Amino acid sequence: MSRRPVEIVASAVEEYGSGREAVLQILTRVNGELGYIPEEAMKAVAAAVGVSDAEVYGVVSFYSFLSVKPRGRNIIRICDTVTCGMKGFKDVVAAIEEELGVGVGETTPDGRVSLETTSCLGLCDQAPAMLVNDTPYIRLTPEEARRIVAGLE
Amino acid sequence: MGETRVLTSEKQPEVGAALEKALGMTAADVVFEVRESGMKGRGGAGFPVGIKWNLAGAASGADKMVICNADEGEPGTFKDRLLLEKYPHRILEGMAIAGYAIGSARGIIYLRAEYRYLVPSIMKAREELLEKKLLGRSILGGGFDFDIEMRFGAGAYVCGEETSLIESLEGKRGEPRNKPPFPVNSGYLGRPTIVNNVETFVNVPLIILNGSRWYRELGVGDDAGTKLFSVSGDVKHPGVYELPMGSTIGELLEIAGAEDVQGVQVGGASGTTITPDELDRRLSFGDLPPGGSVIVFDSSRDMMAVLNNFMEFFVHESCGQCTPCREGNLRLLDATRSVRSGEITGMEELKEFFVLADIMKIGSKCGLGQTSPNCFVDIMTKFARLSGGKGGI
Ligand SMILES: Cc1cc2nc3c(=O)[nH]c(=O)nc-3n(C[C@H](O)[C@H](O)[C@H](O)COP(=O)(O)O)c2cc1C
Ligand code: SF4
Ligand code: FES
Numbered sequence: 001m002s003r004r005p006v007e008i009v010a011s012a013v014e015e016y017g018s019g020r021e022a023v024l025q026i027l028t029r030v031n032g033e034l035g036y037i038p039e040e041a042m043k044a045v046a047a048a049v050g051v052s053d054a055e056v057y058g059v060v061s062f063y064s065f066l067s068v069k070p071r072g073r074n075i076i077r078i079c080d081t082v083t084c085g086m087k088g089f090k091d092v093v094a095a096i097e098e099e100l101g102v103g104v105g106e107t108t109p110d111g112r113v114s115l116e117t118t119s120c121l122g123l124c125d126q127a128p129a130m131l132v133n134d135t136p137y138i139r140l141t142p143e144e145a146r147r148i149v150a151g152l153e
Numbered sequence: 154m155g156e157t158r159v160l161t162s163e164k165q166p167e168v169g170a171a172l173e174k175a176l177g178m179t180a181a182d183v184v185f186e187v188r189e190s191g192m193k194g195r196g197g198a199g200f201p202v203g204i205k206w207n208l209a210g211a212a213s214g215a216d217k218m219v220i221c222n223a224d225e226g227e228p229g230t231f232k233d234r235l236l237l238e239k240y241p242h243r244i245l246e247g248m249a250i251a252g253y254a255i256g257s258a259r260g261i262i263y264l265r266a267e268y269r270y271l272v273p274s275i276m277k278a279r280e281e282l283l284e285k286k287l288l289g290r291s292i293l294g295g296g297f298d299f300d301i302e303m304r305f306g307a308g309a310y311v312c313g314e315e316t317s318l319i320e321s322l323e324g325k326r327g328e329p330r331n332k333p334p335f336p337v338n339s340g341y342l343g344r345p346t347i348v349n350n351v352e353t354f355v356n357v358p359l360i361i362l363n364g365s366r367w368y369r370e371l372g373v374g375d376d377a378g379t380k381l382f383s384v385s386g387d388v389k390h391p392g393v394y395e396l397p398m399g400s401t402i403g404e405l406l407e408i409a410g411a412e413d414v415q416g417v418q419v420g421g422a423s424g425t426t427i428t429p430d431e432l433d434r435r436l437s438f439g440d441l442p443p444g445g446s447v448i449v450f451d452s453s454r455d456m457m458a459v460l461n462n463f464m465e466f467f468v469h470e471s472c473g474q475c476t477p478c479r480e481g482n483l484r485l486l487d488a489t490r491s492v493r494s495g496e497i498t499g500m501e502e503l504k505e506f507f508v509l510a511d512i513m514k515i516g517s518k519c520g521l522g523q524t525s526p527n528c529f530v531d532i533m534t535k536f537a538r539l540s541g542g543k544g545g546i
Contacts, residue, residue: 019324020323020324020325021322021323021324021342022324023324023325024307024321024324024325025304025305025324027307028266028305028307031307049324058326059324059325059326062309062326062327062328062472063306063307063308063309063327064307064308064309065266065306065307065308066307066308077267080462081228081462081466082228082229082386082418082422082448082459082462082463082466083228083229083385083386083448085458085462086386086387086450086454118267118308119226119228119310119466119469119470120226120227120228120229120230120466121267122225122226122230122231122233122234122265122267122268123231123234124228124229124230124231124383124385124386124391124448125231125383125384125385125391125392125393126391127385127391131267134269134270135270136270
């Protein structure tokens with residue numbers, strides 16, 4: 001069972017403190033554990049640090065890794081920037097979409113995987129590339145990508 | 154040409170030797186050595202490193218900060234990833250030397266969230282340095298304390314801009330600040346702060362060990378040191394290459410195995426797009442600013458599609474704080490799409506967009522909006538094959 005949002009916030013505040021500069025770290029912790037940041041958690045962060053709810057929401061909305069919408073247990077971030085674009089991004093993403101039955105920006109109905117595109121991952125020498133959660137996958141072919149995606153729990 | 158690889162050489166100096174030597178010098182002498190080396194920042198903007206350190210050292214204010222910019226997000230750049238993977242000790246040692254030089258006890262590595270898989274190797278290096286008394290309290294038994302913590306981005310290219318990075322470290326939206334005040338006077342939490350690139354820090358121990366003169370002579374002509382280049386796209390051997398600063402782009406492409414060249418993007422999406430006629434240009438702050446990213450396009454590539462991709466990147470990554478950048482990038486993307494769809498057929502119709510590009514360069518608050526129109530102007534003027542009008546190639 002995952003912990004409740006307010007519990008995660010409380011333990012992150014213990015670790016990072018309740019200073020203004022801890023906000024992004026606390027939010028990142030919640031996001032990492034739940035896959036997104038529920039309103040409850042944003043309110044708890046605002047109260048703990050002493051800033052407005054709107055300010056916390058403003059931080060969440062700024063960063064592409066932070067989400068206010070529930071996401072899947074696994075997050076695929078596939079690079080759509082230039083070198084990956086030259087090396088087969090289109091075919092790879094099409095294969096993943098077909099394998100998952102959902103498109104970019106969507107989550108499988110069983111909550112297993114969310115698919116997102118992202119800017120350059122710094123793996124252009126091994127393009128096309130993607131991250132699954134924190135793990136990089138490189139030199140993808142459509143077949144290889146299908147296999148990786150199918151293996152996600 | 155002799156052995157030019159010093160950063161990525163097989164023979165690496167012993168960890169800690171440079172820090173030990175630096176601690177035997179005065180802080181002012183360390184700054185002086187770095188200044189005399191002529192090293193310019195490796196993160197893109199090319200500000201002289203020694204001058205930045207001098208300013209931070211002289212600034213009044215407690216708790217000075219040393220920040221390593223590991224946000225590497227410029228499209229086509231991956232040389233810092235290699236350094237973080239293979240040479241984490243040297244990064245940390247360079248930061249500690251910087252700390253001694255400016256009078257700081259605290260360093261932060263700001264790592265992009267996309268590089269989280271590199272954390273174990275960096276943390277292991279930190280542990281090893283702590284054990285060897287090269288970090289932590291009373292380094293090498295003397296009176297200098299310095300430790301380093303890791304903090305993370307959360308997926309925003311603009312956070313590589315140093316004031317945006319500082320905002321992000323303070324837990325806020327990563328929106329660039331107005332300058333002045335400059336970080337050297339008022340940076341992280343208002344403290345005097347230096348922000349330097351990963352590659353910049355990696356150079357520091359070598360400068361201290363071998364001297365400023367050695368370093369200057371590594372470069373070609375007026376340029377100092379060597380430079381890492383991330384080469385990708387249509388080349389036989391994509392990867393990171395180390396060459397003397399001031400080498401030509403042609404020399405680099407030959408080593409990387411570029412056989413068919415229609416165009417080259419030098420310095421990332423915000424850099425310069427060049428044609429095969431320009432391969433004798435130098436990778437140098439005086440000519441082609443060498444951010445570190447080199448992307449090669451062969452003759453099969455549609456340069457308008459390349460431009461479209463760059464402009465989508467900037468539209469997505471603009472923080473939206475100022476109008477020239479927020480609206481300007483959208484309009485340049487629209488214009489690119491119109492050229493691709495045949496709605497715009499002549500250079501005449503693009504004129505207003507070149508004027509807009511100039512406005513963005515002058516009127517944007519940070520480097521993102523100031524440089525994002527470069528690729529639009531370069532690709533439209535050098536590569537556009539417009540069906541109508543007199544302009545274009
Ligand atoms: C939009 C934008 C993104 C940037 N991204 C990076 C980056 O990822 N890494 C980096 O070192 N510098 C980046 N910079 C440059 C930094 O603002 C700053 O000049 C640099 O970190 C200073 O270090 P250096 O002098 O050692 O190069 C970026 C600048 C802009 C405008
Ligand atoms: S130039 Fe663009 S990225 Fe920079 S502050 Fe303005 S809107 Fe933000
Ligand atoms: S362009 Fe995809 S990793 Fe750089």
